Amino acid sequence: MSMNQLSQQGLIQDFYERHRAWLQSWLSRKTGSSADGADLTHDTFIRVLSQENAQQIVEPRAYLTHIAHGLMVNLLRRREIEHAYLSAMVSLGYGQEMATPSPEDYLLTLEKLLVVDQMLDGLPVKVRQAFLMHKLNGMTYPEIAAEMGMSVISIKKYIARALLQCAQVK
Template sequence: MTDAATAKQQSLHTLYRDHHSWLQNWLRRQLGNTWDAADLSQDTFIRVLTSSQTVAEIREPRAYLLTVGKRLLNTFYARRSLEQAYMDALQQLPQEVTPSPEQRWALLETLQALDELLDGLPLGVRRAFLWSQLEGVGYREIAARLEVSERTVKRYMAQAYEHCLLMEL
């Protein structure tokens, strides 16, 4: 191992040792349970490890960790909300067409991947894209639902397609 790699590893170890318990306790208070807090705490340090910013560049470690932790917490809540909406929708289905647990898992993973892919798009753009692609709704009806012009819907769709293409690169 080179001296630079050793120094990087040592600074990450110091950051983890000095701030892990604090971060995990903060996350536990936000989440109300230790297990999810432990997972998000580890995910936070993995983000730090894979970040383009070096640990030595972090001037305010707790503020930095808190920012990363809050972002992960928001993602966690969004995922949980999506899972709940999916489970609620499944309960509305007749028993004979309810997917198996394996199918549910695959569908939920797909929904989460789609949600992550569309993350960052304005709500109207997301809705237009999802109505068009998942429900087959035409631009005229989307325009009526969103109370915008068809031309705006076309711009929304172009924006969504461009976003998806750029995210795939």
């Protein structure tokens, strides 16, 4: 290892040692779980260290908080979707009258739900609502327009916007 690499490794180790405990404590409080705090801290530092300009961070705590917050939101969102999926399975009778899906099928379905969530993320509420009414409920544009108290033209534009968003994520 060259002197420059040893010096850089020392800077990274120092950065980690100075900020890890604080970040883990902050994340543990935010998530209510020390295990989640530890996992998210690890993921945050992996993200930071994979960036080339990690040594040029001016405000370390603000930078770490920004990255950690995004990772925490993703974790909580994933859990929310997983909980909704499990609730839907229970309400449909899985595990009682119907056979429970295999772990592989469960994870594949959950991943598909996460992709759909990502596709719809950032859309205005009315656009998302119209799109879901059309795709999930099979409602026609005039039915959606009547339900939402809007014109058919607006509903067409909303669904087109949602389809465009979905196409951009793929």
